[in-house]
Every structure is written in C-alpha cells, then in structure tokens.
Amino acid sequence: MDFSSNDAVLQTVLVAFAISTIISAIVILASNKFHIFIDKIDTLKPQGFHSIPTPRSGGIGIFLSFFVSFLLFKEANLYFLIAIAIIFCSGLLEDFSASLSPKTRLLIQLLGSAVAVFGMDISITNLLPILALPYFLGIALGLFGIIGVCNAVNIIDGFNGLAGGISLMAFISIAIVAFILKIDFVFLSCLIGIGASIGFLVFNFPKGKIFLGDGGAYMLGFIIATLLAILTKESSGISAWFGLSIMIYPVWEVVFSIIRKKLKKQSAMSPDGKHFHMLIHKKLKSNPLTAVAIWLLNLPFMVLSVVFMQNAWMLIAICGAFVVIYSVIYTKLNKSSS
Template sequence: MFLTFLVSFLISFFTQKFVILLFEKKKLFIDKIENNEPQKFHSIPTSRGGGIGIFLANFLLVLNPLGIKFLISGSLAFLSGLWEDLQRGLSPKIRLLFQILSAVLAVLLIGAVIKDIRIIEFPYPLAVLFTVFAIVGAINAINIIDGFNGLASGISLMILTSFGIVSYLQNDNELLFIILVNIGAILGFMVFNFPKGKIFLGDGGAYFLGFVIAEISILLPYRHEEVSPWFSLAVLVYPVWEVLFSFYRKTKRGLSPLKPDKFHFHMLINKRITKNNPATSIVIWIFAFPFTVLPVLYYNNTIACAFTALLFILIYNVLYISIIKFKVKNQLSLLFK
C-alpha cells in the first residue's frame, strides 16, 4: 500500500512541475488576475492546471476493478473543469450537466446509492435521484471551498484520511487503495500549492476530488452495514454545509446559486481576521479538524455522528453571523502578521 501512495505522489509531483513549466513557457491554464472575480485572492497570474497531476495519478486505479469505474465516471466532471481551466467561458450550466452525467454514470457503473439513512429508507428511484444530487453537491462543495492556498486540498486530505482509517478497520482494501492513490496525488500537488501558491487546483482538480470523495462517502456505508451513513455526513459537514448555506444566502438575496460571490466563510475569515492567504487555510483546517476526524471514533453510531454534524452547523452559523456583525475582534489579525 505504501508503494501505491509513493507512486501516486511522484506522478502528481512531477506532473505539477511540468504543468508549471508549461504555464511559464506557453501561458496555458492561466488564471489571469484582471478577471476580477470575487473568489480571487492572488496578485500574479498562476496556473490552474493542478488537477492534471491529480487526475493522471489516478490512472493507477486501472489496477483495481472498482478504481476503473471511478476513473471512467469521474472523468466527465474532470474534463468539464479542465476545459474551463484551459479556455475559460464554459457556462456553469454546461459544467453542471457534465457533473450530473458523471454522477449518473457512477450509479450505473458502481451501483452504490444512498438508500438507507437509518431514519428512513428511500425507494430505489428516489435513492438514485438523491444519490445524483449528493454527488453533484459534493463536487461543487470542494470547488466552493477552493479559495485559498491549500484549503480545499487540506480539507480533502482530512476527509480521505478519515475514510481511509474506517476502510482499513473494515478490511476494505479496494476502497483503501483508491483513497491512498488520492492522498498521494493531493500531497504531490500541495508541495507546490501551499503556502506559496505556485499552482492552483483549478476546477478540474476540485471537481474530480469532489467526485472521488462523494463516491467513497456513499460506498463506505453501502458496502459495510457497521458504518453509519451519518458518519459520511459528519466527515463532510464543512464543505457540504458551505454549499448548502451558500445556496440559501444567494437565493434569499435573489441571486443565482451558480454565480460566485465574496461572502463564503473562508473569504470572511480572510477579510476580517487573518488577512493572509495561507493563514486563512490553517485557521479553517484547525476549525474543521475535530469535526472531520473525530467521527472515526464512533463511525457506527448514528446519533453521535448526527450530533457532530449539527454541532458544526451551529458553531459555523454563530461564527458567520459574528464575523458579519464585526463581533469577532479585529485584534485576532495580529496573530497572523
């Protein structure tokens, strides 16, 4: 298993170096600062091709029957994001369509659906619809939190580590193989992304990681009755709540949920407290860590996992409102100077 991790890391690492060089020579995958998009927090043009190395490292999945299905299903979401990274201008609706197709393909090829959530069991057609919705939601959730150096990749590492530990405890070597491939790929990317931001994950990388995380979160309880489906929600609660809360915020203000804005939690942390790109990621890592990792201790306890998710949502909302109303003291920013 260590060899799997090492090879994945090396593939991602050297691909990132190549993409950065290609960017410098040919100006491909450029994230131009003059676009003035609200989610931009960098001052120099930077490559958005970090997802290429992560995706190429996942070609190791051809060694695993389940992994092949992951690779095929996730490729549609990845390619739509990659096209946006390379050319820009691909409409959000087209990208959403490709994400839905990826999710549908995963249901057809892999077969796992969210049917029994302990408190209710869905009929199969409804389970399929809910599963597709959940996968698409997770894809966008990872993309939404990809706002600062190392933020989305660091959170993804925590999530995959938690899933990896439970996969190991359940003797699920197939899932553990897929998880280790992606942990290695992410670390190979983070060498260049955190803290200096020499390359960004891009939509392609965020979409693909979101897909992988979503599918693993569904497969773990689907394949192992001991694993509560609420464990997956507890581990994913930060990105999931970020996308749900974002949807609520925007629709309440009469805005399109697909349109980016500057009021995400990580953006407010940066503006009001850290005023520093990598420090923002570190603060949110620390905040999310207990909610992402501790559920491993009670992955079979639905009540404890549900309580963890609800506790996160409560604390998140209190902090969000406090920051908006300036109740969080600006003196905290002194810690990050």
Template sequence: MTHNAITAAAWGFVCCFVLCMLLVVTKRWHGALTMDFTDGIQKFHTAPTPRVGGIPIVLGLVVAWSVTQQDLKDLLLPILLAGMPAFLFGVAEDLTKRVGVMQRLLATMASGLLAWWITDYSLTRVDIWGVDWLLSFTLVSVIFTAFAVGGVANAINIIDGFNGLASTMATLAFVGYALIAWQVGDYILANASFVLAACVWGFFWVNWPFGKIFLGDGGSYFIGFALAWVAVMLLARNQSVSAFAALVVCVHPVTEVLFSIYRRKVRKDHPGMPDRLHFHSLVKRRYVARWFGGYSNVTRNSITGVLVGLLTIIAIILACLTYSSTALSALAFLGLGLGYVSFYARMVRHHWCSPLEFLLIKPNTQTRVVV
C-alpha cells in the same frame, strides 16, 4: 496500508508533484490557455497562475492505478472512468472560461450516474425514516445519488478559494474515510482512499504556500466527485457505518454550499453569483489580516487556506468516534453545522449570538455589515 498500496500512493504522490512542477516551469508555453488571471470578485491571488492542477492529479492517479494490485484497481478504475465528465467539463472551463455553471453541475451529476452504471453502487439509505423507504426504489436511489455527488463536487469547487484550502480539506477527508473503512474491516476501500489522498497531497506541495498552481475547476470537480463516490462506496459496502458519519467528514464544504445558497437567497442575490462572503474569505479579512498584516498577500492567503482546511481534523475525529451510531453522528453533524453558523455570525456581527437568531434576522442586517 499494504505494501502494494503504499507503493501505489508513493507513485501517485511523486507523479502528481513532478507534473505540477513541470506545468509551473513551462507556463510560458501554455499560459495563454491555462492561466488564471487576477480579475474577478473572488480572485485573491496577485499574479497570473496556471489553473490546471487537476490534470496532474488525474494522471498521478492513473500511474498509481497502473502499479497496484487487482482488487485496488477494481475500486480505483470506476473513479477514474466515471470522473471524466466532471473532470473534462471542468478543464474545458479552465481553458475556455465559457462553460456555464449549470453545464458543469450536470457533468458532475453525469459522473454520479456513470459511476452507478459501472459499479451498481448507489445511496440506498441516509438513515432518516421515510427517506430510506423512498431510496429502496432504484430510480429514486440513482437520482438521489447523482444529486448528492454533484452537490459535493460543487461544494469542493466553492471552497477552493485560497492556497492549500481545498487540497488540505480533501486530503484529510480521504484519510478520514480511510480510517472509518479500516475500522470496519474494509481494507481495500481504506487503501483506495489513501491512494487518492496521496495524489492530492502531491498537488498540495506545489500549490502551497506560494500558489504556483491552482486546482482549477477540473481539479476541484474531480476531487469532489472522488470524495463523494468514496462516501457512497463506504455506505454501500458497510451497513454498520452511519450515513451521517460520511456527511460529517465533508461537513465544511457541505455546510458552506448550503449556507451560501441561504445567504444569497436572503440577500436576494443570484444563487450562482460570486461574492467575498464565504467562510474562508471572512477568516482572512477578520483574523489573518489582523494577525499577519505585515506579511504578503500570498502568505496571508496560504495561512488562511491551511487554517480553514485543518478544521476538517475535528470532523474526522468526531466521525471516527461516532460512525457506528446514527444518533451520535447526526448530533455531531448538527453540532458542527451550528458551530459554523455561530462562528460566521461572530465574524459578521463582531459578537457571539445564537445561530438560530442569526439565521432568522432580517436579510439587510445580516451580511451588509461586512467590510
């Protein structure tokens, strides 16, 4: 990182941390609007908590942008501007609890379209024969990019279940993209990714370990959009980077959302219906509750969040080693995806089995056994 980028990252970290602390100490003034209460099947916290952590992250990024050099500003500004639909619709849900899932999904896709309009970047390849030919058509490429951006943004929202989980994963993923960009000589993108990581890291230290503030939908959607757009820029600016390597970095949220759709389909549940069968939920109930049963629920939540979030380190190492080879990075993505399914099966069935066997068993025997 250049000295200027380090300065911008430091400003982003400090501003985000301080603003998060201010929201925590002033929650009695704004709590009627900003609190996340404890009712709901996916709620694991035990006290009402501000869920507007995305606001300090965005403001911290604005401050970091304002103090950095022009070439870095040119990469960060489109992320700030284009991320507004995803961020604002998410914050609206945080404050009103009345913005539907489809509206938020469309907002994240609109952010992808706006980012393309501002930068002219889009996904023109995924390193799959035939699909790349389709993506050579601008309309197809832009629509596909919008879907991909919306998918990643919603995936981050889905894994945002425990203290430190989404912020650990996202911080590490930004670092992973920065390392790949640095390896291929795209130092400006590497610096931009590090600045984004620093802003999220500032939030982490107020969210973890005591859960004093949550990302909320505004935070998770903005971070998800930013991650997706950094990946788009990495591929658009560097033809030597495999599209599968970019996917490997975010393998956990991507696999989680795909498997959640599959799981709800075979269980004949609505795809948008919340449940407690996510990977991180099972890790807490199967292992953390057993190993750390004497600790408080908040402590167990925080341990689970960091344990699952740190799994991203494995993905980053594999992505950094295989980014120049489509075959190897695709193999890494497949291996990590199958590993996810195998471990999920182990938590559900209490013994190891083939991931293909688990995916093909009868719906009513797959996850009904979870207690």
C-alpha cells in the same frame, strides 16, 4: 493488492505522490511557458487572492495519479476511471476556455456521476435511524449527493491549501474507516488520494504556485463523494450520515450560501465576497493562514466522525454542532467586517 503490510500502503502513497509531484512541476513549467490554464490577477475566478498570474491546472497531476496508480496496481474499475475523466473534463474545459455555462457543467457532471452510480451500482439508501430509502430514491440521492459534493469542494477552492487540505483530511478519515472495515477498493483509492493530494500541496501550499482549478476541485469532490457512497453501500454499519459529517464544511458552505443569497433575493449562482473563507481571510489577512484556520476548525469534527463512524445519532449531532459553530463564527465575522 495486499494491504496487510505497511510496505504496500507506503508504496501506494509514494507512487501517487511521485506522479502528482512530477506532473504538477511539469504543468507549472508548461503553463508559464505557453501561457495556458493561467489564472490572471484581473479575472473573476475563485482563486482571487493572489498577486501574480498562476496556473489553475493542478488537477492534472491528481487525475494522472489515479489513472496511472490504478493501472500499475491492477485494481482499476473502468466505470470509476471513466467517470473521473468526465467529471475532470467538466472543469478542465472551463479552466481552458471559460466558456461553459453552469447548466452545461452540471449536465456533464450528471453524466459522469451516472456512469459511476449505475456502473458501480451505487445508491444511498441508509439514512437510518431517520429513514431508509427505496432503491430508486437511493439512486437519485446518490446522483444528487455526488454532484453536490463536486460543487461544494469547488466553492471552497479559494485559498492556498484550503480545498486540497480538506480533501487530504477527508481521504485520511475515509481510509481509516475502510481499513477497519476491510473495504479494499475504497482503501486503495484513499491511499492514492492521499499521495496525490500531498503532491499537489507541495506546490499549492503555502506559496500557491499552482491552483486546483475547476477540474481538480470537481474531481476531488467527485472521488470523495463516490468513495463515501461505496463505503455506505458496502458496510451495513455505516450510514450516509458518516459521509455528511466528514464533508459537512463544504456541504454546509453551499447550503448556507444558497440560503443567504435567497434571503437577499440574489441568484444562488452569483459570486460574492461573503463566503466563510473570505471572511476568515479579512480577519487574518493571510492566504495560507486562512486555510490553516479552517483545517483546524474541521479537524475535530473529522476525528469525531471516525470515532463514532457507526453511531448515526452521534454523526447527526456532529453535523448539527458544526452548523451551529459555523453560524456563530460567520455571524461575528460578518458583523466585524461590515
């Protein structure tokens, strides 16, 4: 598809937006009518800050946006679509039956990631200026990174607009870089992601009429991580540090949570009320404002990541600065809430 005109860009975004919006509206009506994919207020789910039963199937609209848009614009990559379907199903089954163990979900995610990594020849070898990995280790890092970001986005999916908004910001950031570097597949995918995310957010923010659910969160994390890996592979001027700096918030949330729980001798998989977004919520006492506050915290880091997209040392510094600022804010919020 020729993206040299603004019309083509706008058309792509609008098609994805329309599909996502229409499907989300249908899913909300169907979920409430047939009582499927409903997140009840008395269940221990990630979206535990709502007062009425709400559908957790927002990923369906985003999923269909990618499938239909790729087919309409005849730019589909079969391996990418198959991988998206597998990853989406790993969460959708959980949303539907809540019967999959964490190990089973990880195995399904590994399968989906492997389809993308081997089918699209994705590897993350460029960690310069620190080191360059051999190909086989780059494959392993690609698998690990994609699965990690899948679960990272799922962890931050706790408030209206939070995961969807962060994903939208990531799609916009990656789209800018892909446009500058003329990597058309990544650019097209980001345009679809932008439209689909906005279509979902119409119902998710600020009122929370529908949630992403595990399927939607895993899928968005997978798509973003895969596009970042392709961007790194297709451009010798972009290192993996760009991907980390773009997704530093959800990634560090996972790493910090593991460290925090291990220090307390808790299982890394056990849920608790000490995630960063939960502490922000205790302070602001507003579901949508919690998402807005975290959007604003992330915005300068994403902007700086794009500005310094080819300066690996600056990208590393951006990641380090975020970790420091996050840790300081977390410590103060945790003390005030104790």
